[in-house]
Every structure is written in C-alpha cells, then in structure tokens.
Amino acid sequence: MFASFRRVRRLFLKELAINLGMPKMRAVLIFPPILQLVMFAYAVSLEVTNVRLGVFNMDAGVESSTFLQSFCVKPVFKETVGYRSAQELKDALERREIFAGLVIPNDFSARVLGSGEPAKVQLLLDGRRANASAILGGYVAQITQSYGIKAAIQAADGGSVPTGPIARRWFNPNLLSRTAFMPGLICLLTTTVGLMVSSFSISREREMGSFEQLLVSPASPSEIVVGKMAAAVFLATCSALLTTAIVIFGFKIPLQGSFALMLGSLVLYLTSIVSIGLMISSASTTQQQSMLGVFLFMPPAIILSGFASPIDNMPHWLSAATVVNPVRWEMAIMRGLFLRDASLEKIGLCLIPLAAVAAVSLSAAGYMFRKRME
Amino acid sequence: MRTWERLWAIVWKEWLQVFRDPSALLIAFVFPAVMLFLFGYGLSLDATNVRIGVVLEDDAPLARSFYRSLNASRYFDVQYYSSRLEAERALRDEETRAAVVVPNDFSSRVAHGELGAIQILADGAETNLALIVENYLRAAFAKWTSLQMRERGAAGLSSKVDLETKTVYNAAQITRYSLIPGSIAIILAMIGALLTCLVVAREWERGTMEATMATSVGKVEMFVGKMIPYFLLGIAAALGAAALSRYLFDVPFHGSTAAYLLTSGVFLLVATSQGVLISSTCRDQSVAAQIAVVSSFLPNFLLSGVIFEIDAMPKIVQGITYIFPARYYVVCLQTIFMAGDVWPLLLNQIGFMSIIGAVVFIAAVVKTPTRL
Structure with missing residues (x-):
C-alpha cells in the first residue's frame, strides 16, 4: 500500500516536472490564462456604445x-x-x-x-x-x-414631464457585462488549462517512445492513471484559483457564495475535464489526433454551456443534450456563487449532475487507459 | 531541378501525408460541419418568446386590457402570478427572465396620464436579455398608453413623434443571420491553425527534417509547398460551410461566390501562414498544439466581433483586435451573406488582411529552418 502510494507520488512529480520544467510549456500554461482573462474581461460586453x-x-x-x-x-x-x-x-x-x-x-x-x-x-x-x-x-x-x-x-400647457416605468434589476443592478461574464470566463479558461495538461500526456509519451518505459516500470496501470490524473487536476486547480483571485481582488467582483463550495465544485469539475482529456489522449496515437480530440470536445462544450447565449434559446432537443455537458453545470455553479447568491440546494442541484458526469468520465478514462496498456 | 518542380514535390508529399492520415481529412470536412451545426443551433441572442411573469394587483378593465396586450406580443411568453412574492420567486429560480407588476392604483394612475404606472423587475445576471426585455416592455407599455389616450380623445399626451424602424438587410433582426456567417470565420481560423500548426514541428520531432534539408529545396518553396495542400482543404471547407449556412440554416446569401472565394482565400492564406509560423517557431509538437488550442478558439470566438461588439470594447482591446484577421473576415462574411458585394467595404477589409498576411508570411519564411 505504502509502496503504491510512493509510486503514485513519483509519477505525480514526474508529470509536474514535464509540465513545469520545459520553459515553453511552462509559459504556455501560466501566461495565456492570465493574459486572456484580462483581455477578455474588457472584451465581453453585449452593450452598444460609440x-x-x-x-x-x-x-x-x-x-x-x-x-x-x-x-x-x-x-x-x-x-x-x-x-x-x-x-x-x-x-x-x-x-x-x-x-x-x-x-x-x-x-x-x-x-x-x-x-x-x-x-x-x-x-x-x-x-x-x-x-x-x-x-x-x-x-x-x-x-x-x-x-x-x-x-x-x-x-x-407645460406642466411636469411624466417619466416611464422604472426597471429594477436583480443580481446586477447596473447590468454590467463584466460582472455577468467573468465568473463564466474563469470556467472557460480553466477548461482550456485542464484539457491542455491532460490530453497530450499519453499521446506525447507514445510518440516520444517513453510510453514503453512506463509500461516496464513497476507502476500498475491504475497507479499511472492516478498519478497523471492527480498532477493534471492539481495544476488546473492552481490555475483556476489564480484566475479566481484575479477576478475577486483585481476586478473587485465579490464571491457571494462560499469559497469551500466553489473549490469543491472546481475540483469535481476539473476531475471530469481531465478524465475527458485522458480519454482523448488514450484514444489517440499521435499528438495531432489528441489536438483534434480537444478541438472536437472543447468548442462544442463551450458553445453549449450557456456562456454566450442562454440555454433557453436553444431548440429543446439541444438543450436536453447539454445535460451531459460538464461545462454547463460548472458555469451555472460559478455564476450562481458569484452573481446570484444561490442557495446551497440550488448549487447542489448542479453538483449532482456534475458529479455524475465526473464519475462516468473517470471510469471511462480508466477503462480506456488500461485497454491502451494491454 | 527548377523551382516549380521542387515546389510540386513538396506539395505532393504533403498531399499524400494528408490522405494517409485520416485525421487531417476529419479536420477539413467533419469538424466544420459539426461546428457550424452547433453554432447554428446552439447560439442565439434572439429575444422572442421570453418568459415573463405578470402580477395583477389591480383587477380593473384597464389593467386587464394591458395584460391582454402583453399576451398578444410575440416577444413574451406570459405567465400569470397571483402575488408579487410568487413572481419574485419565479424570477429567482430562473423560471422567468423578468416580471411586470401592475400595482393596485394602476387604473387611476393611467387615467392621470402617468407613464410610469407599472414596475419592471429583470434578471440582471442575463444582461443582454434584461436590457432587451426592458426595452420591449417599456415600448409595449408606451404603445398601449398612447392607444388608450387616443381612444379617449386625450391626444395631448401622446407622443408628437412617431418612429418607424427599418432594419436593413435583416428585417426581422434574426441574430442567427449574423452569428452563422460570423462563425464561419471562427471555424476557418481554427481549421487553418489545426491543419498547419504541426507540419514543421512534426518533422523536427520525427527526424525527417534533416532529410528534407539535405535536398535542394529553398525556404520559400518549402513554406509555400507546405501551405498549398492545407490551403486547398480550407477552401473546400469554406465552400461546405457556405452551402450548409445557405441550405440548412436558410441564411440569405446575397453576394457572389467569387467575392466569397476571394475573401475566404485571403483569410485562409493568413490563417495557414500563422499555423506554419507557430509550427516552425516551436519545433515541439505538444507546445505547438497547445499554442494552437489557446490562440485559435477563444480569442477568435470573443474578439472577432461575432458575438461581442468591438465598438463597445475599450481602446486597448480594440487595438488588439486589429491583429486578428478574423475581425475583417467577419465583416466581409456578414456583408456578403446579408447585403451583397459591397466592394468598397470588402476591398478595404481585404487590404487589412493582406497587410497582416504579408507580415506573417515574411516572419514564417524567415523562421522556416534550413539548417539544423
């Protein structure tokens, strides 16, 4: 048991070293999310001005x-x-x-x-x-x-000018786009990072030839998958926390719900995203195929997440299909916690499908990886 | 060997590589169709049939007449609530996007010519919808009051100016008509990056770069030769996307195929050159792929003006959008689809894309390696 834990820890550290050790890779992981967050924060506005x-x-x-x-x-x-x-x-x-x-x-x-x-x-x-x-x-x-x-x-006859009806807006009285979109942006950028650290991790080793070394190592397939998984979730969660900190402290958009709930939902969400990334990676033999897999998953998942336009606006068959989209649930949770001051039970209603998606994708990733090892 | 022979050899080699790795064909043909399908059905900013809650605290005929006028509107799907509390709960639970409260002194206030006799509550978390629904509700109420005034001969308080609004090129303001042509730009930008971002890095990693360098192929020949097959695949994808938009989603197409091919061609030249530039700069497939993932989807999705208005962005971000060729291509696409061949506008945009293209092309040729 202890030996197994040690092996997983070694694999975990090895994955971190791969992702953070190469200067180009490190730069790709750290700077784009921050840069994009700041740039997009000012870009996402449906207001009409100028x-x-x-x-x-x-x-x-x-x-x-x-x-x-x-x-x-x-x-x-x-x-x-x-x-x-x-x-x-x-x-x-x-x-x-x-x-x-x-x-x-x-x-x-x-x-x-x-x-x-x-x-x-x-x-x-x-x-x-x-x-x-x-x-x-x-x-x-x-x-x-x-x-x-x-x-x-x-x-x-002169007299006073009557005014039109007054509108009160809940949750976001001045209808500021930035307040409305930034919680969703955290979710999008986190998704990108989660997929980047997981979807190439197996196909790269296959293409570089180091996969065989992994096969002859004493680590069992489940240990390898757990090690890769843990490293990816860890990296992506760190990146998500950094982004959230910038949103809260830099852009002064307060988190109205509980921090623990947000962190928990992020870990659960990233587990499902990383599992999907590992699934893509186990299914592909080259990095080009992995990249194709990411592109077949990420843009559709983001378009169908309710980020840019409400899910109610989709045709019924399509909005029904978004139930299996983890981005949709995390988007609802983040917006609920930041914007709507959502109650625990409402967040719970999103956490349950998210947990289900995470469990299914996790077991699918484990299964596909083991099959790939054989 | 002369230049064109060497060029042809490179083109032929890349072409074979495309057809022997099915993933490139998947990128060129299946991916755009799937994406266009999702953009077409998944994205819509239309505010028709928005669910709103109505509370009638006043039960007089005037209040009922207003309720009926809301019910008749194609913009609203009206739900009746018996109390303000219930309507507020529905708004909080996202069952409705806005609520209208008709207060118990509604009739007397309307009779006194007040124009603020109703209260509007909107869900500010959906900013776009909230703004549009508020405007619709205000307009609906103003229209209803002036009708009431005119009926009762109290013309004094009806507006002295009537506004007739005509939305040119898209009379019904259907947002899909703008979003679908715009999404073609996002899709082609992704395809361009996806197809080409690995072409040089792959050769480095597999060691075939050395073999290529031992031949007499020059820099420009190598670069152009690697680009041509992917450029042609991109053109095929562009034609497919236009056909889907026109025949599956019924987006009007008023321009000419020639104008569409010209603007798409210029855009694809820039997009594929960008991919080759990424590839030659990285020499490492996973880094190149990650840069392609990071740089092609979200920036083009958010900064090209398809969904979010560029005019509303701060000056600095507007400045950044100038380096995205998609920005110009979106304008061309929306114009060709909805308005027709407006050459002064199209040539202007093509000019900007060509400048970016020239810079990227030079950078990519400089970066194309000829030594180990």
Missing part, C-alpha cells in the same frame, strides 16, 4: 436640431454625421461608416409644434449586426418617445 449615427435632415426648423441634440447620450452615441440625401445615408450604412441612420422629414418642426398628426421619423438599422441593432433600436425608440412626450406637454 455608435456613429447618420442623419438626413430635410427639416429646416429648430425642432429637428433640438431633437437631434437629445441623441448626445454618451457613451451610447459617439457622434452624429449629416448626409445630404437618403441615398448617401444608405451608402454610408452599407459601407459600415455608420451603424444607424435617421431620416427626418421636412414637416418635422411644423408637426411637432402643430396640433395634428405626429411627425414621422424613420430609423434605419444595420441588420448585419442583429443583436446590437435590436438594442440600439430600443435606445432610439426611448429617446424619441421621451422627446415626443415632452413636446406634447409643452404644446399643451
């Missing part, structure tokens, strides 16, 4: 310029650009020089000041950026509405 708004104004009155001034809302709008014809406006939109265009008719001022029909303004949006155009359309509609109401009140 919009260039094109305007074709046929109206000569004062009202239209007051109306246009109400679009000086930073940071949503960067500037308004005037065009002399509807065609010029359309061309600019087509070439992506502007993101949206407003066409103001020549009777704008007259209708705003008059008591008859309201003025009709046309908004052109660039549908090539569908989501952003939906959000921008909402902003423009609100600005137009509040301008139009204000004008109506002034035309009537």
